[in-house]
Amino acid sequence: MSYKPSWPDQTVRTARGHLVNTCVPKDLRSKATTLTTSDGVHLSALVLGDGPDGVLLDHEQGYNICSFVDIGRKLAERGYHVVIPEYRNHGASEHLAVNEHIDRDARAGLGELRRVGAKRVFLAGASCGGSTAAVAGVDTPLRVVGLLMMSSPARCLGADAVAAVRKLKVPTLLVVSPADMQGEAEKQAREVYAASAARKKELVINKSGFHGTGMIKRDGAAGAALQDRVIAFVVNSYDAAR
Secondary structure, eight states, X not given: OOOOBSSGGGEEEOTTSOEEETTSOGGGGGGEEEEEOTTSOXXXXXXXXXXXXXXXXXXXXXXXXXXXXXXXXXXXXXXXXXXXXXXXXXXXXXXXXXXXXXXXXXXXXXXXXXXXXXXXXXXXXXXXXXXXXXXXXXXXXSEEEEXXXXXXOSEETTEEHHXXXXXXXXXXXXXXXXXXXXXXXXXXXXXXXXXXXXXXXEEEEOOSOOOTTHHHHTSHHHHHHHHHHHHHHHHHHHHHHO
């Protein structure tokens, strides 16, 4: 693929010709692929695992694909088919003059899961990635089994998570730290939680003070415990959907 990556100094080309962020461990770079969104934007992505049970992992704005690489690897080892797209204007994905329509990036990730054989999907994301995952999940042909949103705003760059969760009646886990964004993150998470139509929904108040996957990656043993909780929620959501 030939396009201008967003962060060229952090981008390498794989043996198969795909661009990938240098943060991706070398043993996973062969899993890189290139997605094309409905508006023609090229995205770097990782496809891990296989099978009919998919997981979409959408990272935060300003972060990169490696926000979810560790969780993605663990889920793939458990038998899930994982797609982690890197959003436009981030990392090895295409650079654009304007950062908008990021919900199309989440939809491209879902499209890739469907193309490689997934029949069902668990939606997950951090910050705006959680908002866009929810929005994209409303109209996907895949059967949605669950939703995770970490520090996700009620609305982000045109993606209305509040409207989305009113339609997604699947098990939902929201995680947020009260200190994040001087309390604004918790306020918006509570708005999403109140709007959710899910019969099973949880709002976890995390005391770390970190944003998004930082609550997992930067909080030592407590972060590791949160990661285990997230993985267990994915597993339990799939078990409940059988």
